[in-house]
Amino acid sequence: MLNTVAKNEAPGAEQELTDGFHLVIDALKLNGLDTIYGVPGIPITDLGRMAQAEGIRVLSFRHEQNAGYAAAIAGFLTKKPGVCLTVSAPGFLNGLTALAHATTNCFPMILVSGSSEREIVDLQQGDYEEMDQLAIAKPLCKAAFRVLHAADIGIGFARAIRAAVSGRPGGVYLDLPAKLFGQVINAEAGRKSLVKVIDAAPAQIPAPSAVNRALDVLKSAKRPLIILGKGAAYAQADDAIRAFVEKSGAPFLPMSMAKGLLPDLHPQCAGAARSTVLKDADVVMLVGARLNWLLSHGKGKTWGEAPKRFIQVDIEPKEMDSNVEIAAPLVGDIGSCVAALLDAMGGSWPLPPADWLNAVKTKRDDNVAKMAPRLMNNNSPMDYHGALGVLRTIIKERPDAILVNEGANTLDLARGVIDMYQPRKRLDVGTWGVMGVGMGSAIAAAIETGKPVLAVEGDSAFGFSGMEVETICRYNLPICIVIFNNDGIYRGTDLNSVSSDPAPTVFVKGSRYDKMMEAFGGVGVNATSPDELKRAVNAAMDSGRPTLINAVIDPAAGSESGRIGNLNPQSVLKKK
Numbered sequence: 001m002l003n004t005v006a007k008n009e010a011p012g013a014e015q016e017l018t019d020g021f022h023l024v025i026d027a028l029k030l031n032g033l034d035t036i037y038g039v040p041g042i043p044i045t046d047l048g049r050m051a052q053a054e055g056i057r058v059l060s061f062r063h064e065q066n067a068g069y070a071a072a073i074a075g076f077l078t079k080k081p082g083v084c085l086t087v088s089a090p091g092f093l094n095g096l097t098a099l100a101h102a103t104t105n106c107f108p109m110i111l112v113s114g115s116s117e118r119e120i121v122d123l124q125q126g127d128y129e130e131m132d133q134l135a136i137a138k139p140l141c142k143a144a145f146r147v148l149h150a151a152d153i154g155i156g157f158a159r160a161i162r163a164a165v166s167g168r169p170g171g172v173y174l175d176l177p178a179k180l181f182g183q184v185i186n187a188e189a190g191r192k193s194l195v196k197v198i199d200a201a202p203a204q205i206p207a208p209s210a211v212n213r214a215l216d217v218l219k220s221a222k223r224p225l226i227i228l229g230k231g232a233a234y235a236q237a238d239d240a241i242r243a244f245v246e247k248s249g250a251p252f253l254p255m256s257m258a259k260g261l262l263p264d265l266h267p268q269c270a271g272a273a274r275s276t277v278l279k280d281a282d283v284v285m286l287v288g289a290r291l292n293w294l295l296s297h298g299k300g301k302t303w304g305e306a307p308k309r310f311i312q313v314d315i316e317p318k319e320m321d322s323n324v325e326i327a328a329p330l331v332g333d334i335g336s337c338v339a340a341l342l343d344a345m346g347g348s349w350p351l352p353p354a355d356w357l358n359a360v361k362t363k364r365d366d367n368v369a370k371m372a373p374r375l376m377n378n379n380s381p382m383d384y385h386g387a388l389g390v391l392r393t394i395i396k397e398r399p400d401a402i403l404v405n406e407g408a409n410t411l412d413l414a415r416g417v418i419d420m421y422q423p424r425k426r427l428d429v430g431t432w433g434v435m436g437v438g439m440g441s442a443i444a445a446a447i448e449t450g451k452p453v454l455a456v457e458g459d460s461a462f463g464f465s466g467m468e469v470e471t472i473c474r475y476n477l478p479i480c481i482v483i484f485n486n487d488g489i490y491r492g493t494d495l496n497s498v499s500s501d502p503a504p505t506v507f508v509k510g511s512r513y514d515k516m517m518e519a520f521g522g523v524g525v526n527a528t529s530p531d532e533l534k535r536a537v538n539a540a541m542d543s544g545r546p547t548l549i550n551a552v553i554d555p556a557a558g559s560e561s562g563r564i565g566n567l568n569p570q571s572v573l574k575k576k
C-alpha cells in the first residue's frame with residue numbers, strides 16, 4: 001500500500017500527495033526488502049524512523065562498516081540484496097569497504113547513501129559533508145545510480161535490485177541527495193512510478209553442448225575432484241548439488257563458506273586430504289568456486305605435477321580462463337547447471353576408479369586420526385586445538401547454529417577443525433580475508449535466520465567491530481562471541497628491542513573482553529580451560545542471551561599469519 005503524506009489545501013487543488021521519504025519506503029516494501037542495516041544522521045534520520053514506523057526492521061549500528069558487512073552477509077544468506085543505509089561523505093565512505101567486499105565476494109547488497117546538494121558539490125563550494133559519492137563508488141561496485149527526482153525512486157530501486165542479484169551478484173550503490181526526500185509529488189503518480197521487480201535473477205540455462213562437454217571430461221577422469229565454492233552455497237540448490245556430487249562418486253572439497261553444503265563428515269568429503277587431492281587429481285570440477293589466490297590460481301606447487309583439466313561451473317563467462325585454461329566451461333546459474341548435469345548423467349554413472357577413492361580415504365582418515373588427540377587436550381592456558389575441540393563438539397550437537405569466524409590462527413585452525421553439517425552455516429572473512437566482518441555477520445545471521453550464532457573471533461579480529469556488542473545487547477540477539485585472546489595479532493609474544501613501545505603485533509596482556517559485554521547488560525565469562533569454555537558456550541547457546549567469553553589462549557601458540565605466512569614478503573637485507 002502506498003504511503004500518502006499530505007493534502008494540498010489550496011482551494012480547487014485538493015490532491016493526495018506523497019514524497020521522497022515515503023516513496024523510498026514503498027519501493028523497498030514493494031520488493032520485499034524488509035530490513036535496513038545502517039547508522040542514522042543527516043539526511044536519513046527521518047527515513048529510518050519512518051521506515052521503522054512502516055514495519056521495516058531498522059537495525060541501527062555503531063559504525064557503518066559493520067552495518068555494511070551485515071547487509072552483505074544478509075545478501076548471501078537470503079539471495080535478496082542486503083540494504084545498508086548511511087549518511088553522506090564519512091558515513092558513505094565507512095560503508096564503502098563493505099560494498100567493495102560484497103562485490104568481491106559476489107554477495108548482493110545495496111548501499112543507499114544520503115548525499116549533499118548536487119549544485120554545491122559539483123561546484124565544490126564546501127557543502128556539509130561534500131563529496132562526489134557516485135564517482136567514488138563506481139569502481140568499487142557492480143553498478144552505481146543516483147536518483148534526482150522523486151518520480152524516479154521506483155525505477156532507481158528496480159535498477160539497483162536487478163543489478164545486485166542478476167548474473168553474478170554484487171554490490172550496488174544508490175545515491176539519494178538530501179533534497180530528494182522532501183520532494184512532493186501526486187500520490188497516484190507516485191504509486192504508478194513504483195516498480196515491482198519481476199524475476200530479479202532470471203535463470204541462466206547452460207547450453208546442452210556445454211553440459212555434455214563437461215560430463216565427457218568428468219567421465220574421462222581417473223582421479224576426479226569437485227570443488228564447491230560459496231557460489232554453490234549461495235545458489236540454494238542444496239539437494240541438487242548433493243545429488244550430483246553423490247552420483248558422480250567423486251571426492252569433493254568445500255571452500256570455506258561452502259562447508260556444510262554436504263556435511264564435512266560425508267564419505268566423499270576430502271577436506272582433510274586437501275593437499276593430496278589438489279596435487280593428484282587429473283580432472284577438477286569447480287562449482288561456484290574461482291581459481292583465485294585461495295586455490296593458488298590453479299597452478300604451481302599446490303597443484304603438483306600431474307596434468308589437470310578443469311571443468312568450471314560459473315554464472316560469469318569472463319571467469320573462464322582467468323588463471324588457467326578451462327577445458328569445459330559451463331556458464332549458467334548453479335541451480336540450472338547442476339540440474340542439467342544431473343539430467344544428462346542419466347540412470348547410471350560410473351564410479352571413479354577405486355584406487356583413487358581409497359587413496360583419498362586413507363589420507364583423510366590418517367589426518368583425522370592424527371588431529372584427534374590434539375583436540376582433546378585440557379591445557380590451561382588453552383592452545384587453539386584444545387579450545388577448538390570443544391567448539392567442534394558444540395557445533396556437532398547444534399548443527400543449525402551459525403558459525404561466524406575471523407582472525408588468523410583463529411580462522412585457519414577453526415576452519416579445519418570445526419565440521420559443518422548444514423549449508424550456509426559458516427560465515428567468515430571471504431575472498432579478501434578481511435578482518436572486521438565478525439559482529440556485522442553475527443547480527444545479520446541472527447536477524448535473517450532467527451538461529452543462534454556462535455562467533456569465534458581472534459582478539460584482533462574482534463577489535464575491528466567490537467563496539468557492536470552494544471548493538472547485540474540492544475536488540476537482545478542470541479549471539480555467543482568467543483574471543484581467542486592470545487594477547488595479539490598472530491601471537492602475543494613479540495618484543496620491541498629498541499624502545500619501550502609495544503611491538504606492533506601485541507595488545508595489552510591479560511585483557512578482559514568479557515567486561516565489555518557486561519557493560520551493556522550481556523553475560524561476560526572469562527574461560528581459562530576447555531572445560532570452562534564448554535560450560536560457558538553451552539549455557540549461552542541454551543539461554544540465547546548475548547554472551548561474550550574471553551577464552552584465554554597461550555600467547556605463544558599461534559604462528560605468523562596463521563596458514564598463509566608464505567604470502568609475507570621477505571626482506572633480503574640481513575636482520576639486525
Ligand SMILES: Cc1ncc(C[n+]2csc(CCOP(=O)(O)OP(=O)(O)O)c2C)c(N)n1
Pocket residue numbers: 406407408409410411433434435436457458459460461462484486488489490491558562
Ligand atoms: C581489514 C584488515 N586489516 C588488517 C588485516 C591483517 N590481518 C590479518 S589477520 C589479522 C588479525 C589476526 O589476529 P587475531 O584476530 O587475534 O587472530 P590470531 O592469529 O591471533 O588467532 C590482521 C590484523 C586484515 N586481514 N584485514
Ligand SMILES: [Mg+2]
Pocket residue numbers: 458459460484485486487488489490491
Ligand atoms: Mg590474536
